[in-house]
Amino acid sequence: MSEASARGVAQAGNDALLEIDRLCVSARIEGRDWQALDNVSLTVRRGEARGLVGESGSGKSITLRAAMGLLPQTLSVSSGGVRFKGSDLLTDGGKSLAAIRGTGISMVFQEPAVALNPVLRVGRQIVDSVAWRRGWGRKQAREFAVELMTQVGIRDPQRWVDAYPHQLSGGMRQRVMIAAAIACEPEMIFCDEPTTALDVTVQAQILKLFKKLQDDLHAGFLYVTHDLSVVAEFCSTLSVMYAGRIVEQADDLKAMIAAPVHPYTRALLASVPRIKGPTKRLKGLSSSAPPLTERSQEPGPSLAEVGPGWQAAPASKEEIELFSAGGEA
Amino acid sequence: MLRFLTRRMLLLVPVVLGVATLTFMLMHMAPGDPARTYLGDRANPAAIAALRHEWGLDQPLWRQYLNFMGGLAVGDLGRSMFFHDRIITLLAIRLPPTLWLMAMATLFSIVISVPLATWMAVSRGGAVDAGVRSFNAIAQGTPLFFTGAVLIAIFSLNLHWFPVAGYGNTVSQHIASLILPSLSVALVIVPFLIRGLRGALMDALNSEYVNFAKAKGLNRRAIWINYALKNASITGISILGIQVGYLAGGSLVIENVFAIPGMGTFLMKGILNRDFPVVQASALVFALLVIFIYLLTDIAYGLFDPRVRLK
Amino acid sequence: MTEASQITERVGPMMRTSRSGRRRNQHLNFGVAIVGIVVMMAIFAPLLTRYSPIDQDFSATLQGPSWTHLLGTDNLGRDLWSRILYGGRIDLFLATVAVAAPLVIGTAVGALSGYFGGWFDVIVMRIADIVVAFPFYVLVISLVFIFGNGVGSIFAAISIVSWVAYARIVRAEALVIRSTDFMDALRVGGIGTVRIVFRHLVPNVVSQAIVYAMSDIVANIGVIVTLSYFGMGIVPPTPDWGSMMADGQPFFVGGYYGLMVIPALAVIVTSFGLSLIGDGLANVLRVKR
Numbered sequence: 065m066s067e068a069s070a071r072g073v074a075q076a077g078n079d080a081l082l083e084i085d086r087l088c089v090s091a092r093i094e095g096r097d098w099q100a101l102d103n104v105s106l107t108v109r110r111g112e113a114r115g116l117v118g119e120s121g122s123g124k125s126i127t128l129r130a131a132m133g134l135l136p137q138t139l140s141v142s143s144g145g146v147r148f149k150g151s152d153l154l155t156d157g158g159k160s161l162a163a164i165r166g167t168g169i170s171m172v173f174q175e176p177a178v179a180l181n182p183v184l185r186v187g188r189q190i191v192d193s194v195a196w197r198r199g200w201g202r203k204q205a206r207e208f209a210v211e212l213m214t215q216v217g218i219r220d221p222q223r224w225v226d227a228y229p230h231q232l233s234g235g236m237r238q239r240v241m242i243a244a245a246i247a248c249e250p251e252m253i254f255c256d257e258p259t260t261a262l263d264v265t266v267q268a269q270i271l272k273l274f275k276k277l278q279d280d281l282h283a284g285f286l287y288v289t290h291d292l293s294v295v296a297e298f299c300s301t302l303s304v305m306y307a308g309r310i311v312e313q314a315d316d317l318k319a320m321i322a323a324p325v326h327p328y329t330r331a332l333l334a335s336v337p338r339i340k341g342p343t344k345r346l347k348g349l350s351s352s353a354p355p356l357t358e359r360s361q362e363p364g365p366s367l368a369e370v371g372p373g374w375q376a377a378p379a380s381k382e383e384i385e386l387f388s389a390g391g392e393a
Numbered sequence: 394m395l396r397f398l399t400r401r402m403l404l405l406v407p408v409v410l411g412v413a414t415l416t417f418m419l420m421h422m423a424p425g426d427p428a429r430t431y432l433g434d435r436a437n438p439a440a441i442a443a444l445r446h447e448w449g450l451d452q453p454l455w456r457q458y459l460n461f462m463g464g465l466a467v468g469d470l471g472r473s474m475f476f477h478d479r480i481i482t483l484l485a486i487r488l489p490p491t492l493w494l495m496a497m498a499t500l501f502s503i504v505i506s507v508p509l510a511t512w513m514a515v516s517r518g519g520a521v522d523a524g525v526r527s528f529n530a531i532a533q534g535t536p537l538f539f540t541g542a543v544l545i546a547i548f549s550l551n552l553h554w555f556p557v558a559g560y561g562n563t564v565s566q567h568i569a570s571l572i573l574p575s576l577s578v579a580l581v582i583v584p585f586l587i588r589g590l591r592g593a594l595m596d597a598l599n600s601e602y603v604n605f606a607k608a609k610g611l612n613r614r615a616i617w618i619n620y621a622l623k624n625a626s627i628t629g630i631s632i633l634g635i636q637v638g639y640l641a642g643g644s645l646v647i648e649n650v651f652a653i654p655g656m657g658t659f660l661m662k663g664i665l666n667r668d669f670p671v672v673q674a675s676a677l678v679f680a681l682l683v684i685f686i687y688l689l690t691d692i693a694y695g696l697f698d699p700r701v702r703l704k
Numbered sequence: 705m706t707e708a709s710q711i712t713e714r715v716g717p718m719m720r721t722s723r724s725g726r727r728r729n730q731h732l733n734f735g736v737a738i739v740g741i742v743v744m745m746a747i748f749a750p751l752l753t754r755y756s757p758i759d760q761d762f763s764a765t766l767q768g769p770s771w772t773h774l775l776g777t778d779n780l781g782r783d784l785w786s787r788i789l790y791g792g793r794i795d796l797f798l799a800t801v802a803v804a805a806p807l808v809i810g811t812a813v814g815a816l817s818g819y820f821g822g823w824f825d826v827i828v829m830r831i832a833d834i835v836v837a838f839p840f841y842v843l844v845i846s847l848v849f850i851f852g853n854g855v856g857s858i859f860a861a862i863s864i865v866s867w868v869a870y871a872r873i874v875r876a877e878a879l880v881i882r883s884t885d886f887m888d889a890l891r892v893g894g895i896g897t898v899r900i901v902f903r904h905l906v907p908n909v910v911s912q913a914i915v916y917a918m919s920d921i922v923a924n925i926g927v928i929v930t931l932s933y934f935g936m937g938i939v940p941p942t943p944d945w946g947s948m949m950a951d952g953q954p955f956f957v958g959g960y961y962g963l964m965v966i967p968a969l970a971v972i973v974t975s976f977g978l979s980l981i982g983d984g985l986a987n988v989l990r991v992k993r
Contacts, residue, residue: 134604166610179605183623183699192619193611228699244609254608411834423850534975536926538933539949539968546956642841646930660842661934664849672846679842 080150081252081284082108082131082169087144089123089130089308091356098356100126100139102309102364106286108252108301113278113285115295115317117332118305121355124288125174127305128254132171133161148252166193170250174257176237180229186240187213187225194247212243215280217273235266239273246277252284253277259294271298292333296321304329308356309364315373325376331387397701401691405684412684416677417461420669421454427669431474448474448670470674475666480674484659488678490560490567491655494578494644495686497571499633501579502586506629510590511622514598529584537643540577541650548573558652574651578643582636586629593628597621627698634690641679641686656682732984738977742970746792755783757790757943766960778948778963779955787943788970794944796974798855799924802862803917809863810870811913815906817871818878825875832868840865844927848937858937862924869920870913877909911989918982922975929971945971 089101101123108114116124129135131146131153146153148168153161173179181189187209195205206225213221216239229237238258245253255274259267271294278285287299295302295317302320303313312329314320324330367375379387420427428444429436445451449460464471470480513522549557561570597603598621606616648657656675663671695701745752755773761781769776775784817825835843844861851857881887882905890900929946931937938944945967952963 129604132608134607136599162607162610165608170610171605171608173601173605173608175601178601181602181606181620181624183627183697184619192615193606193609196612196615197610230700241605244605248610407830408833408837411830412837415834415838419846419850424852530976530979531972533979534922534926534972536929536933536946536949536968536971538930539964539971542949542953542956542964550957638836638839640839642839645839645841645845649934660846664845664936672849676838676842676846679839680837683839684837 079109080107081110081112081148082286083147084127084131085145085147087127087130087146088142089126089135089139090142091139093138093356097142099359099361099363100308100356101130103144103366104305104308104310105144105367106303106310106313108284108286110251110284111278111282112301113287113299114301114303115299116286116288116303116305117290117292117295119290119332121307122305123308124290124305125256126308128171128256128286128288132165132169132254133158134171166248167197167250169252169254170245170248171254171256172238172242172245172258175261176234176241177229177261179241180237182229184228185226186229186232186237189229190240190244191247193244197248208247209243212247213240216240216243216246217269218243234262235269238262238266238270242270242273242277246281249281250283252286253281255285255287255289257289260289260291267294274298304332307359309377310367311379312370312376313367314370314375319371320374325370325374327379327384327387329376397695398692401688405688408684409681412680413462413465413677414458416673416680417458419676420673421457423669426450427667430667431669465677470677471670473663473668473671475663475668475671480670483671484656484674484678487654487656487659489655490571490653491644491648491657491682493567494571494575494648494653494655495640497568497575498578498582498640498643501576502582502633503629505579505583506586506590507622510587510594510625511617513587513591514594514621517595525587529587532580533584535580537577537581537646538650540580541574541647544573544577545651560653560655570651570653574647574653577647577650578640581639581643582633585636586632589628589632590625593625594621597624600624623697627694630690630693630697634687634694637683637686637690641683645679729984731980732988735977735980735982735984738973739981742792742974742977743796745789746796749786749789749793753783753786753789755786757782757786758941766955769962775966776962778951782943784962784966787948788945788967791943791945791948791967792970792974794855794938794942795925795928795946795971798858798928798938799921802859802866802924802928803920805859805863806866806870806920807913807917810867811874811906811910812902813867814871814874814913815878815901815909818875818909819882819901819905828871829875832872835865835868838865840923841927841930845931845934845936848931853937853939855938858928858931862927866920866924869916873912873916874906874909877912878905881905881908915982915986915989918978918985922978922982925971925975 084104084106087101087104088099090097091100092098104123104127106114106116106127116127118124126135126139130139130141133153135141141154145155148164151160153164180186184192187206190212191200191205191209194200194208200208209225210221213225218224218236218239224232224236229240232240238261242258258274259270262270274285274287275298277283285299287295289295300317301313301315302317303310304326305311306328312320312324312326320329321333324333365378365380367377370376423430426441426445428441428448428450432441432444442451449457452460461471468481470484472478473480473483476483509525513525516522545557548554555573556566556570559570561567603616603620606620611620644655645657645660647653648655649661652658656678660672660675660679662668663675753774759782761777763781764773764777765779765781767773767777767781773783773785775788777783778787813828817828843865844858847861847864848857851860887900887905890904895904928937929944929949932939932944932946933950935947935950938947940947948967949964952960952965952967955963
């Protein structure tokens with residue numbers, strides 16, 4: 065396997081909370097397997113908030129779901145591994161995954177409107193897993209639900225604890241989901257575009273809540289988004305994905321943003337609207353990565369070390385052509 | 394909830410009136426004169442005229458209609474020509490067996506369908522799935538009276554586990570008598586219920602809320618019960634609601650196969666005796682029963698789905 | 705929407721087409737084969753048997769299957785094979801014909817109701833509510849009683865009840881199509897209303913009704929044989945599967961299972977074939993959309 069990625073994992077050392085190691089996921093379409101993730105490797109340490117950015121279809125969410133064992137039926141992990149605090153999660157048929165979900169790794173989904181059970185009161189949904197683990201009774205569980213709701217900034221939790229999801233606003237639902245996700249005090253939290261479905265003002269509030277939780281829980285975060293401003297605000301490290309591969313990642317987010325190496329990263333950064341100067345369009349693909357069936361099935365080139373804790377994939381000729389023009393325009 | 398209920402009940406008023414009107418119209422669509430039909434072709438005209446007068450058939454149609462509707466309003470369903478008694482008293486003793494039959498059939502259909510649908514949803518696409526699907530296809534094409542006859546032949550005539558026919562006199566006899574008939578009727582509903590529940594369970598299992606429940610570390614059992622089954626039960630209830638017509642029609646057929654003294658046998662007796670008021674009243678009560686069960690379904694729906702209740 | 709679900713969506717439909725595509729055609733083909741054979745048997749009944757279905761032969765009652773009597777004879781010495789063939793004739797003919805009228809009436813009423821809305825729609829749908837409040841069997845049996853026995857009254861009874869289902873299905877479809885750009889274009893183009901409804905709307909909405917018609921034939925067979933099982937509708941001496949089952953039932957105890965089971969199998973196999981056709985058609989139409 066590639067030297068660089070092997071070294072990257074080794075470098076992570078003992079303080080690594082989550083290590084995704086050369087993870088490959090394939091999709092079965094018309095009886096043929098297509099590569100959806102190609103050797104994705106990344107590490108998240110305790111207290112670190114890593115941003116995972118890319119266009120839709122680039123494989124960000126698939127990375128999270130694969131690591132959580134929540135892939136839809138058509139997708140499956142074909143090779144590679146996911147380690148949590150050093151122990152492998154994918155090798156024992158889901159046993160250790162099931163044990164780690166909630167307490168070890170938890171996840172906040174994109175759409176609270178569909179990720180909450182419509183026929184269960186929100187208070188109960190927040191605490192059902194922790195109450196089950198700790199053998200709590202109804203009363204104790206309810207009290208903890210109210211406590212968690214206060215913690216995630218729901219005003220007047222007594223009033224909402226017995227409500228059903230459809231009675232809540234979008235922002236409140238997202239807070240409920242976050243409360244449910246942190247109920248078992250996870251050491252690692254996956255965020256799958258948790259603010260995309262929300263209003264801008266609510267987005268800011270939720271982001272603030274995440275910052276507070278990061279301080280309170282000292283958990284690791286892996287934060288998937290296509291919104292670079294969110295990354296700049298919340299994350300300290302960054303991985304960039306394109307078409308199922310990581311094309312560039314760095315432990316120093318600021319350094320990478322200042323001088324991106326891969327043409328795609330450059331194009332992506334250039335596409336962020338700025339107050340000064342003309343906004344440059346993301347050329348190549350405007351909103352989403354090429355469909356699976358149109359991607360190269362060859363494994364991509366392995367990442368090369370750019371600097372300490374900074375890797376980038378060597379760009380192919382096509383990629384340079386595709387992105388450079390737009391980036392420079 | 395109370396407002397929801399009131400609204401549902403008010404909506405039913407025009408349907409109930411329409412159903413009553415339709416039953417009245419049906420009986421007057423009959424070719425020929427009920428009195429002549431009843432007395433036979435060779436009856437003397439005076440006797441026919443007397444009977445026509447007795448049944449109010451000599452009055453203008455609108456009058457008969459008003460009489461009929463007025464009678465219904467005070468619970469008068471008319472008199473049986475054959476039994477020479479008030480139909481309402483005759484029906485009162487025949488309603489309970491039918492209600493019990495329908496209730497037990499519903500229970501059986503749930504008890505059969507839920508585990509099978511669950512099993513199918515878990516094993517998706519496997520041999521179980523194929524097996525249950527073929528069973529469904531065959532069950533749907535099997536005449537209900539044949540199912541009943543086969544069950545009688547096997548479990549009553551050969552194994553002597555259950556009575557061949559009738560209703561018995563004690564509660565335990567009633568239940569024993571109703572097991573095979575209600576099982577037969579249940580088999581009519583089961584295919585629909587299995588298909589619907591299986592789909593609903595698959596949808597629930599693939600849903601984002603089940604993914605999230607897994608992500609937050611909830612145990613399998615709780616996910617199945619509180620997430621998958623609880624959501625699928627809403628679909629189940631609406632299917633039971635839609636199939637209530639089959640339930641009532643099935644009772645009509647199966648009561649006659651098992652000679653259970655219920656509404657279905659009463660209606661058939663009315664047909665055999667050419668007892669028009671009895672047929673009319675039984676059909677009407679069957680329809681009212683269906684409307685009533687629709688209402689119950691709505692209530693159950695409200696209980697299971699908070700989105701409906703609180704709207 | 706999440707990325708994972710986007711991918712499944714992109715992947716999903718293709719998979720379904722390819723994997724169950726073959727199965728769907730198998731369903732349709734198998735169904736057509738079964739129903740085709742049954743229909744052929746009914747049509748060519750006189751060529752397939754040398755016995756009359758109603759002639760009694762008291763020298764040969766309750767015989768088992770043999771070369772002279774393929775399926776044996778009943779308690780009156782009538783040839784079972786002939787009775788199955790001729791019984792299928794009347795049952796299938798009636799079940800199919802009794803679908804035609806409701807299909808046409810229901811489709812027309814539903815299309816008009818969905819297209820125009822307004823008071824016409826309100827009245828039609830209230831009538832529909834009232835008719836469906838009656839259990840199908842209760843209403844059909846009562847109507848056959850009122851009209852008297854015979855093929856015509858079964859046909860009338862079923863038609864009065866079943867148009868409602870078609871009207872509801874077609875109305876729901878018409879409501880969707882009414883507001884499409886295609887319909888707007890026709891209206892703007894000055895095409896007459898009647899022409900729009902019957903030349904453009906109906907062809908677009910009728911497919912669901914046709915799929916439903918398959919299960920409706922199954923329901924009709926069910927109610928026809930049930931009626932004749934109870935001695936109503938088609939009455940002796942006309943042979944039909946329902947009365948055959950009624951005649952055969954007492955001999956169950958004596959071990960002459962065939963007398964009831966064979967006509968029952970005829971009903972089950974025919975219904976099974978029709979259901980397969982219905983499923984197959986539904987799948988074909990679903991892909992076409």
